[in-house]
Amino acid sequence: MKQKILLVEKSENNLRTIRDYCRKEEIPCVVVADSDAALSLIDTDQNIGIVLFSCDKETEDGLEFLHICQCNHPEMHVVFIASTIQHAMLVRAIRNGVFDFLKSPVSLDELTIVLARVKKRLNDRAFQNNAVNYINKIHVELVFHPAYGCIDLMRQAVNDFLSHYTQINSKLTQNILLALGEAAQNALDHGSLELESSMKDLPGEEEGETMFDSVKRQRFEIPYYKNRKILIQITLEAGILEISVQDQGTGYKVKIREAASGKVYGMGLMLIRNIADSVQFNDTGNKITFRKKLIEPEIPTAVLR
Numbered sequence: 484m485k486q487k488i489l490l491v492e493k494s495e496n497n498l499r500t501i502r503d504y505c506r507k508e509e510i511p512c513v514v515v516a517d518s519d520a521a522l523s524l525i526d527t528d529q530n531i532g533i534v535l536f537s538c539d540k541e542t543e544d545g546l547e548f549l550h551i552c553q554c555n556h557p558e559m560h561v562v563f564i565a566s567t568i569q570h571a572m573l574v575r576a577i578r579n580g581v582f583d584f585l586k587s588p589v590s591l592d593e594l595t596i597v598l599a600r601v602k603k604r605l606n607d608r609a610f611q612n613n614a615v616n617y618i619n620k621i622h623v624e625l626v627f628h629p630a631y632g633c634i635d636l637m638r639q640a641v642n643d644f645l646s647h648y649t650q651i652n653s654k655l656t657q658n659i660l661l662a663l664g665e666a667a668q669n670a671l672d673h674g675s676l677e678l679e680s681s682m683k684d685l686p687g688e689e690e691g692e693t694m695f696d697s698v699k700r701q702r703f704e705i706p707y708y709k710n711r712k713i714l715i716q717i718t719l720e721a722g723i724l725e726i727s728v729q730d731q732g733t734g735y736k737v738k739i740r741e742a743a744s745g746k747v748y749g750m751g752l753m754l755i756r757n758i759a760d761s762v763q764f765n766d767t768g769n770k771i772t773f774r775k776k777l778i779e780p781e782i783p784t785a786v787l788r
Contacts, residue, residue: 486532486605487511488598491521491548494537497564497589501535504594518548525556533601537564537587546575553580557653558608560601564589620720621648629675629702629709634667637715649719651777659724659775662758665751666728666771667713674730674769675711676702719777727772734768 488510492498498514505512513531515521525531534552538545545563552559563576566587576584582604583597625640627633638660645656672678678695687697702708711731718725752771756762759773 487513487528487530489521489524489531489534490514491516491518492535492537492564494587497537497587500589500591501594504591504598518544521548522551522555525552525559532558532560532605533598534559534561535564535585536561546572546579549576549579549581560604562597562601618648618719620718622716622718624717625715626712627715628712629671631703633713634664634671637667638664641715641717644717649724649777655775655777658758659726662755662773662775663715663726663728665755666726666773667715669735669751669771670713670728670730670732670769672699673735674732675713676708677732678702722777723774724777725772725774727770729765729770732769735764 488501488505490498490501490512492501492514493516502512504510511530513524513528515524518536521534521536525534536545536548549561549563552561557580560582561580562583562585563581564585564587565572568584568586573584583600585593585597623644625637627637641663642656642660645651645659651659672695673680676699678699680695682695682698683693685694687693687695689697713731714727714729716725716727716729752762755771755773759775762771762773764771
């Protein structure tokens, strides 16, 4: 089975060019009149993998369609068709996940190039999905030192791992990254840098800073703190994702480890408990391990040929 192309276009010239291409390549093509019809069809037809959306006169409509489509169907490849592309529109479209642009009137050569890129993306994804079925266990370790931006870099690395070696949907991935981010932030602030949450209630050295911010900035420069390591271990086996975060600090206090009351300083760990299926600490309190059963989404196996 081949991926369908959904075409939101009114220009007869563009319709003719795209239909001729689809007929030649034997790719199913469906034409609808507007974004509402397109969204309705995408919700019901899982074989649609590409949307060619004309947004010359309805720029805002196209951007709204893109936003909704990427929220509800993040695997969809959306290509905008426009005679002119303003910088502001380009930036907003890229931020919302547009795959590419085609200049109107659409030329057969440009259409072929863009859809070849989509084809490669679909084939790569199909390969990854099939490869996952043959992997029994994956274990990776990440080690980083306290520094500004280290949490974001770690989160991006884990996101890349999950997108390449699992088939979980984007919503579950974001929840896992949220839990991991909280655990890593705790390991950084309270473990490696030994910062007390109560410092957030006290004024710092500079205007607008809390004592927490001031001391954190200072300790990033002190070898005793900045040379400590934070270890993240990720294991995927039998559909269970296990993530542990360990620092070289003295460990969390018991009242923070419980994190069940909903008080302001326990909210991060309570959030982890709400996302994960199970949460454990080691005896020292400097290592947290949480597990999550992965829910495999229904992913079309169709590949554009």
